[in-house]
Amino acid sequence: MFRILRAVFFLLLLSALVTCSGKSSGQVRSLALSPDGKVIAVDFGNESTSFIYMVAVDTGKASRLTNAKTGQESVPSFSPDGKRIAYSYSPGNGAPSRIVVGSVDGSDLHTWSGSEANDSRPVFSPDNKTIIFARSGYYGSYSPMARPYHHEWDFYAASLDGTNVRRLTNDHFYMVSDISVSPDGRSMVFVSSEEHGDVIEVRSLEEPTTPTLPLRPHVPRDPSIGRVFNCPNYLPDGESILFMAASNGKLPWSGYDYDAYRLDIGSGAVERLTEGNGYATDLKISADGKIAVFLKWRSDWHGTPNKSQLYLLDLQSRKVTLLKVSGLD
Numbered sequence: 298m299f300r301i302l303r304a305v306f307f308l309l310l311l312s313a314l315v316t317c318s319g320k321s322s323g324q325v326r327s328l329a330l331s332p333d334g335k336v337i338a339v340d341f342g343n344e345s346t347s348f349i350y351m352v353a354v355d356t357g358k359a360s361r362l363t364n365a366k367t368g369q370e371s372v373p374s375f376s377p378d379g380k381r382i383a384y385s386y387s388p389g390n391g392a393p394s395r396i397v398v399g400s401v402d403g404s405d406l407h408t409w410s411g412s413e414a415n416d417s418r419p420v421f422s423p424d425n426k427t428i429i430f431a432r433s434g435y436y437g438s439y440s441p442m443a444r445p446y447h448h449e450w451d452f453y454a455a456s457l458d459g460t461n462v463r464r465l466t467n468d469h470f471y472m473v474s475d476i477s478v479s480p481d482g483r484s485m486v487f488v489s490s491e492e493h494g495d496v497i498e499v500r501s502l503e504e505p506t507t508p509t510l511p512l513r514p515h516v517p518r519d520p521s522i523g524r525v526f527n528c529p530n531y532l533p534d535g536e537s538i539l540f541m542a543a544s545n546g547k548l549p550w551s552g553y554d555y556d557a558y559r560l561d562i563g564s565g566a567v568e569r570l571t572e573g574n575g576y577a578t579d580l581k582i583s584a585d586g587k588i589a590v591f592l593k594w595r596s597d598w599h600g601t602p603n604k605s606q607l608y609l610l611d612l613q614s615r616k617v618t619l620l621k622v623s624g625l626d
Contacts, residue, residue: 323347323625325605327579329373329382330590334583336401337590337607338362338373338382341625349373349384351401352622354609359624362403369394372475375401376421377584381457383419383428396430398457409459415447418475422454423482429454429465429502431473452476452485452505465505477530477538478502484509486529486538494523497540499562514560514567518544520553527555528580528591537561539570539589539612541580552576552600557589557610570615576602587612590620 326347329338337352339359347369349362362382363370373384382401386408387394394415399406409416418431433447450470455462474488486499497512513524525543532539538560543553555577559568580591589610594602607620 324603325592325607325622325625327372328581328590328592328607329375330581330583330588331375331401332377332379332584334585334588336375337620338375338384339607339625340369340371340373340384342369345389347371349382350625352607352620354620357620357622359622363406370397372418374418374420376425377423378425381421381425383421385417385419387415396428396455396459398428398459407458409455411459416453417447420476420478422478423480426457427454428457429476429478429485431476434469448472452487454502465502466500467506474527474529479531480533480535486531488526488529488540495526497526497529497538497560510562512538512560512562512565514542514558514565516542516544516556516558516567517569518546520545525553527578530580530582530589532559532582533584533586536563539580539582541577541591547573557591570612571610571617577608578605582612 323341323343325339325341327340335354339350339352340347341350342348348365349370350359351362352359368386368388371385373382375382383398385394386397393413394417395411396409396416396419397406415433416430419428421428430453431450432453434449448471450473452465453462454465470489472490476485476487478485484499484501488495488497498508499510501509520543526540528541530539540558541555542558543555546552546554554574556572556574557570557580559570574593576594578592580589582589589612591608592605593608595604597603607622609618609620
C-alpha cells in the first residue's frame with residue numbers, strides 16, 4: 298500500500314510537469330551544464346513539443362540547437378571535452394524515444410537506430426568514447442489514479458554511434474534518476490525508488506549488476522513518507538556527491554523543500570548547501586566543481602508546479618542567483 302500511495306504522489310507530480318504548460322508560453326524541464334560552466338543546455342517546450350536551447354551563463358541569451366519542428370528533444374548531456382552533446386528525441390505518435398549525438402553547434406547530429414524500448418538520459422564517459430543511457434521497458438501506470446509513465450528502467454552502454462550496445466543492469470527499476478559517472482570512469486551513481494524511499498546507488502562499471510554501495514543519508518526534517526533523493530553528481534574528487542533531497546518545510550503548510558547537499562561517500566557526512574528552495578529539480582555541476590545549476594519551480598493556485606526558472610549555485614560561497622534568460626520561444 299505504501300508503494301502505491303507513494304507512486305501516486307510522485308506520478309501525479311511528474312504528470313503535472315508535462316501537462317500544465319499547455320496554456321503557458323512553455324517551460325524549461327531538464328538541463329545540462331557544459332564542462333567549463335559557461336553554457337547551459339535546456340529543453341524548453343510544452344506538452345506537444347520541446348527543443349534544446351543553449352543558454353550563455355554570462356548573458357542569459359538562449360539560441361536553438363536544432364531546427365526541428367515536431368517531437369520532443371529532452372535530457373541533454375555534454376561530453377567531458379565539451380565538443381559534443383547528446384539528448385533524447387521522441388518523435389511522438391507512440392514511437393519510442395531515441396538517443397541523438399552530435400556537435401555542440403548542432404551539426405553532424407546522428408540519431409541512433411535504437412530498439413522498441415524508450416532510450417533516454419544519455420551520459421558520456423570521461424574518455425568521450427562511450428555513452429551510458431537508460432532504457433525503459435514499460436510505459437503505463439501501476440495505479441488507476443496516475444497518468445502512464447515510463448517504468449522498468451535499466452542502464453546500458455554503447456559507442457557514440459549507437460553500436461556495440463551492452464546491458465549494464467538487470468534490475469527493472471521502478472524509477473531512476475539521471476546518472477553521473479565518476480571522474481576516473483570506474484563507477485556511476487544514480488537514485489532508484491524503493492519500497493520505503495529512495496536510495497542513492499554507487500555501482501562499479503566493471504561489475505554494475507550489484508550495488509557497490511547503497512546510500513540513504515539523513516537530511517534535516519526528513520519527509521515522513523520516506524527519504525526522497527535526486528540529481529546525484531560526482532564532485533571532482535570522486536569521493537563526494539552533490540545531490541538534492543526533500544525535507545519538510547519549516548511550516549506545516551509549506552510543503553517540501555528540495556535543497557542541495559554534499560555527501561562524503563566514505564564517512565556519510567552530509568553538508569547542506571541551500572535552504573528553502575521549495576520544489577527544485579535538475580541539479581547539475583560544472584567539471585571543476587565550482588558552480589552548479591538547477592531549476593526552481595513555481596506553482597499555480599492549486600499547487601501544481603507550472604513555471605521553472607534557472608538558478609546558479611556557487612559551491613564555495615553557497616550563493617544562489619537567479620539567471621534571467623531571454624530568447625526562449
